[in-house]
Amino acid sequence: xxxxxxxxxxxxxxxxxxxxxxxxxxxxxxxxxxxxxxxxxxxxxxxxxxxxxxxxxxxxxxxxxxxxxxxxxxxxxxxxxxxxxxxxxxxxxxxxxxxxxxxxxxxxxxxxxxxxxxxxxxxxxxxxxxxxxxxxxxxxxxxxxxxxxxxxxxxxxxxxxxxxxxxxxxxxxxxxxxxxxxxxxxxxxxxxxxxxxxxxxxxxxxxxxxxxxxxxxxxxxxxxxxxxxxxxxxxxxxxxxxxxxxxxxxxxxxxxxxxxxxxxxxxxxxxxxxxxxxxxxxxxxxxxxxxxxxxxxxxxxxxxxxxxxxxxxxxxxxxxxxxxxxxxxxxxxxxxxxxxxxxxxxxxxxxxxxx
Amino acid sequence: xxxxxxxxxxxxxxxxxxxxxxxxxxxxxxxxxxxxxxxxxxxxxxxxxxxxxxxxxxxxxxxxxxxxxxxxxxxxxxxxxxxxxxxxxxxxxxxxxxxxxxxxxxxxxxxxxxxxxxxxxxxxxxxxxxxxxxxxxxxxxxxxxxxxxxxxxxxxxxxxxxxxxxxxxxxxxxxxxxxxxxxxxxxxxxxxxxxxxxxxxxxxxxxxxxxxxxxxxxxxxxxxxxxxxxxxxxxxxxxxxxxxxxxxxxxxxxxxxxxxxxxxxxxxxxxxxxxxxxxxxxxxxxxxxxxxxxxxxxxxxxxxxxxxxxxxxxxxxxxxxxxxxxxxxxxxxxxxxxxxxxxxxxxxxxxxxxxxxxxxxxxxxxxxxxxxxxxxxxxxxxxxxxxxxxxxxxxxxxxxxxxxxxxxxxxxxxxxxxxxxxxxxxxxxxxxxxxxxxxxxxxxxxxxxxxxxxxxxxxxxxxxxxxxxxxxxxxxxxxxxxxxxxxxxxxxxxxxxxxxxxxxxxxxxxxxxxxxxxxxxxxxxxxxxxxxxxxxxxxxxxxxxxxxxxxxxxxxxxxxxxxxxxxxxxxxxxxxxxxxxxxxxxxxxxxxxxxxxxxxxxxxxxxx
Numbered sequence: 001x002x003x004x005x006x007x008x009x010x011x012x013x014x015x016x017x018x019x020x021x022x023x024x025x026x027x028x029x030x031x032x033x034x035x036x037x038x039x040x041x042x043x044x045x046x047x048x049x050x051x052x053x054x055x056x057x058x059x060x061x062x063x064x065x066x067x068x069x070x071x072x073x074x075x076x077x078x079x080x081x082x083x084x085x086x087x088x089x090x091x092x093x094x095x096x097x098x099x100x101x102x103x104x105x106x107x108x109x110x111x112x113x114x115x116x117x118x119x120x121x122x123x124x125x126x127x128x129x130x131x132x133x134x135x136x137x138x139x140x141x142x143x144x145x146x147x148x149x150x151x152x153x154x155x156x157x158x159x160x161x162x163x164x165x166x167x168x169x170x171x172x173x174x175x176x177x178x179x180x181x182x183x184x185x186x187x188x189x190x191x192x193x194x195x196x197x198x199x200x201x202x203x204x205x206x207x208x209x210x211x212x213x214x215x216x217x218x219x220x221x222x223x224x225x226x227x228x229x230x231x232x233x234x235x236x237x238x239x240x241x242x243x244x245x246x247x248x249x250x251x252x253x254x255x256x257x258x259x260x261x262x263x264x265x266x267x268x269x270x271x272x273x274x275x276x277x278x279x280x281x282x283x284x285x286x287x288x289x290x291x292x293x294x295x296x297x298x299x300x301x302x303x304x305x306x307x308x309x310x311x312x313x314x315x316x317x318x319x320x321x322x323x324x325x326x327x328x329x330x331x332x333x334x335x336x337x338x339x340x341x342x343x344x345x346x347x348x349x350x351x352x353x354x355x
Numbered sequence: 356x357x358x359x360x361x362x363x364x365x366x367x368x369x370x371x372x373x374x375x376x377x378x379x380x381x382x383x384x385x386x387x388x389x390x391x392x393x394x395x396x397x398x399x400x401x402x403x404x405x406x407x408x409x410x411x412x413x414x415x416x417x418x419x420x421x422x423x424x425x426x427x428x429x430x431x432x433x434x435x436x437x438x439x440x441x442x443x444x445x446x447x448x449x450x451x452x453x454x455x456x457x458x459x460x461x462x463x464x465x466x467x468x469x470x471x472x473x474x475x476x477x478x479x480x481x482x483x484x485x486x487x488x489x490x491x492x493x494x495x496x497x498x499x500x501x502x503x504x505x506x507x508x509x510x511x512x513x514x515x516x517x518x519x520x521x522x523x524x525x526x527x528x529x530x531x532x533x534x535x536x537x538x539x540x541x542x543x544x545x546x547x548x549x550x551x552x553x554x555x556x557x558x559x560x561x562x563x564x565x566x567x568x569x570x571x572x573x574x575x576x577x578x579x580x581x582x583x584x585x586x587x588x589x590x591x592x593x594x595x596x597x598x599x600x601x602x603x604x605x606x607x608x609x610x611x612x613x614x615x616x617x618x619x620x621x622x623x624x625x626x627x628x629x630x631x632x633x634x635x636x637x638x639x640x641x642x643x644x645x646x647x648x649x650x651x652x653x654x655x656x657x658x659x660x661x662x663x664x665x666x667x668x669x670x671x672x673x674x675x676x677x678x679x680x681x682x683x684x685x686x687x688x689x690x691x692x693x694x695x696x697x698x699x700x701x702x703x704x705x706x707x708x709x710x711x712x713x714x715x716x717x718x719x720x721x722x723x724x725x726x727x728x729x730x731x732x733x734x735x736x737x738x739x740x741x742x743x744x745x746x747x748x749x750x751x752x753x754x755x756x757x758x759x760x761x762x763x764x765x766x767x768x769x770x771x772x773x774x775x776x777x778x779x780x781x782x783x784x785x786x787x788x789x790x791x792x793x794x795x796x797x798x799x800x801x802x803x804x805x806x807x808x809x810x811x812x813x814x815x816x817x818x819x820x821x822x823x824x825x826x827x828x829x830x831x832x833x834x835x836x837x838x839x840x841x842x843x844x845x846x847x848x849x850x851x852x853x854x855x856x857x858x859x860x861x862x863x864x865x866x867x868x869x870x871x872x873x874x875x876x877x878x879x880x881x882x883x884x885x886x887x888x889x890x891x892x893x894x895x896x897x898x899x900x901x902x903x904x905x906x907x908x909x910x911x912x913x914x915x916x917x918x919x920x921x922x923x924x925x926x927x928x929x930x931x932x933x934x935x936x937x938x939x940x941x942x943x944x945x946x947x948x949x950x951x952x953x954x955x956x957x958x959x960x961x962x963x
Contacts, residue, residue, distance in 0.1 A: 033462060048900060050906060050946060051601070051946060051947045052897065077947075078601055078602075078947045079557065079559060079947070080556070080602070081600060081602070082601065082602040082604075082605070102602035102604055103601065103602075103606060103607055120602075123604070125606065143646070245613050302817075322900055324898075324899050324900045325901035325903060326901060326903060326905075346899070
């Protein structure tokens with residue numbers, strides 16, 4: 001009986017949702033965050049020039065949907081979406097997808113993947129995005145060979161108007177935590193800082209990581225910002241105390257490990273990758289392990305570990321493949337047992353969890 | 356002294372006698388692409404005349420797409436265009452200008468949208484291997500852009516202008532004067548287009564696709580005497596294109612080309628000997644603007660000096676022995692390429708023997724020498740046999756190559772100086788029927804290409820390596836039919852090709868090679884009125900290396916039609932109209948690059 005009741009509720013919710021779809025102006029119907037794609041995760045497919053499935057969806061029930069966005073929005077094609085899909089990020093109700101070549105951000109309903117709008121002003125090779133309150137922040141390469149011209153596009157999520165904010169440094173990865181925005185100032189060996197953006201003032205605070213130490217990934221955990229860098233000799237993990245905006249620790253990795261990237265912190269354990277191998281160590285460890293937990297097989301020389309995430313006791317790996325055909329993603333247990341293999345679209349580059 | 360006098364008299368008499376005996380074939384005087392005329396008996400050629408080119412857009416892409424075996428992929432109308440001939444890559448089709456190979460030193464290919472056909476007297480397509488004769492890249496086949504030097508034709512002018520949809524203006528002017536001794540020709544052409552066509556079935560226009568190009572060519576021939584002829588050819592091309600956008604908000608880019616080709620030639624006709632000495636100087640310069648609103652660009656510049664000596668010895672009526680020696684010195688540099696020089700010297704020996712009016716065979720060979728890579732010995736063997744009055748067979752086998760380009764060898768941080776040329780062995784068998792009013796040719800071929808150069812990731816950089824092993828095979832057929840009844844003339848031209856191109860390691864088909872392509876042209880003439888219907892069918896192509904049907908591009912069939920009227924004295928004036936993509940088909944030749952729907956043009960041609 002309880003089950004029946006729940007089913008009825010679900011049916012009702014779905015009915016409401018469809019009603020609300022048919023009538024976009026009807027804002028009065030408030031529905032629970034539910035929809036076809038409410039429980040599971042997206043694998044963003046970078047796409048290169050092919051212009052195929054934007055994202056692959058893997059439901060909590062294990063069901064894989066190859067092209068949810070294309071299925072829901074049947075009139076979509078690449079002339080709307082652009083290619084080189086760099087990043088996907090969310091606010092409470094919306095999902096945003098950045099097209100690097102299209103200089104645009106696509107806005108979808110986070111749970112149904114219905115298209116809402118496109119923001120296409122104030123971008124120049126956009127890279128990554130995050131949301132604080134009513135604003136989205138998107139980094140831009142601008143001229144790839146010049147670091148100083150990089151900027152952040154600020155999107156007002158109420159009316160989708162945009163403004164820009166110069167970063168005066170390379171602007172690549174971006175994230176937000178507790179109302180502040182963090183920008184990793186580095187790509188391909190140039191830039192060696194982290195910038196903190198305060199949305200209330202749009203003021204920027206830069207924290208220097210030392211010449212050559214180019215950040216490639218970062219995580220915030222309990223008032224500390226952890227930044228993984230590489231300087232062509234060795235990698236290093238920086239710990240920044242966000243109360244003082246100061247580097248309080250620097251753990252140098254043995255040069256033998258090589259180029260470490262893809263920093264993830266989950267339950268006080270640090271994960272990172274080198275080539276096709278996944279490493280882990282306790283947070284605050286001073287010794288860096290030289291043996292990986294596991295490695296995976298890849299014949300992609302350019303797309304090894306193209307996407308990486310650790311979430312809820314599972315390690316997620318996306319293999320870029322040859323960038324001109326469908327590729328593969330894997331789910332591993334924390335001790336390196338292969339749990340699941342998923343066929344993705346072209347050039348899968350990141351995981352985005354929807355729940 | 357007396358002896359010397361005798362000797363001179365003897366020589367002069369001999370010379371007179373030889374001269375009297377000799378009739379110099381017209382082609383040897385008029386055409387500089389000598390080897391095309393001498394050694395194409397056992398392979399298929401198609402000559403595309405002015406009456407066909409007038410019905411097409413000014414680009415070489417349009418002309419060949421609708422009238423030859425060659426398949427093209429274009430990033431939208433007028434944008435980067437690369438051919439696939441017999442299933443091969445764009446670098447495996449050689450383009451020759453008056454016998455000189457003009458494929459880019461940087462990427463080894465010709466962009467077929469950067470050649471305006473209105474400048475040339477003839478465009479010829481030769482299928483199959485021809486590296487012995489035409490050098491690097493003649494694996495799938497070769498395209499020949501030729502100017503004719505003609506004498507005793509007086510003063511002639513042709514003005515042509517075509518105006519079409521998307522504000523496209525295509526104009527050319529040709530003027531020639533020739534006496535018995537002197538021949539002067541000049542040709543000017545220009546095309547420009549807003550190229551902002553609407554995508555079929557979409558609320559969007561092609562954006563940032565505008566382009567122009569203009570060319571000047573001038574050719575001079577002068578007969579020093581009965582035995583010696585001097586020619587000079589020059590051709591200058593200047594083009595600028597913006598590259599069209601998939602999404603209107605993409606960063607706008609543009610590309611410009613400035614190319615010059617010049618050649619001085621001295622032909623000597625000495626009885627059984629024909630001697631041709633050529634010196635050519637060619638330049639190419641491209642600039643790529645990654646953002647049209649910035650002044651910064653990347654570029655590549657290369658100059659080549661080519662010397663060629665060609666001696667033909669007609670041993671007897673049916674036997675030709677031909678030696679060619681050439682030297683090619685290139686000096687190139689670019690934004691990502693340090694200055695590099697390359698010198699290639701080559702020696703050819705060729706033999707053709709017409710045993711009877713039923714049977715001939717030809718043997719050709721070439722060996723190149725260069726410091727940059729190991730160059731293979733190239734050869735071809737061909738035979739033609741007339742089995743029946745109306746049925747001939749041809750057989751040809753050859754070894755061909757495509758040399759590494761400047762980008763392959765010298766690209767900063769990536770170039771691989773240890774590359775070898777791509778090599779191909781191929782065999783073809785042709786059947787040629789000439790029945791009453793029908794000409795039909797069906798040729799089967801097999802092409803085994805090894806050491807294909809591919810750019811693959813090596814650590815953090817991409818490097819070219821000799822890796823792929825590919826087989827291409829298929830059938831090429833062409834049909835011509837003409838019938839006259841009273842004042843009516845009907846002509847049908849058609850081609851059909853079946854092509855398979857396979858990577859022999861992965862067993863997958865190469866991307867962008869359709870299994871089927873067909874072209875057809877029906878022309879009907881009544882008195883001064885002419886009408887035509889032109890059709891092209893391109894089968895579906897894979898666009899991903901896995902041959903996933905999800906990513907394949909659909910087949911398309913495109914029709915053009917037109918009407919023209921000839922008037923004035925000797926029907927020298929012509930006005931015409933044309934409708935392209937008559938059925939408004941929505942098609943893409945490259946994934947996500949939409950081509951125009953129905954569009955129109957009117958033209959006028961005046962000969963005086």
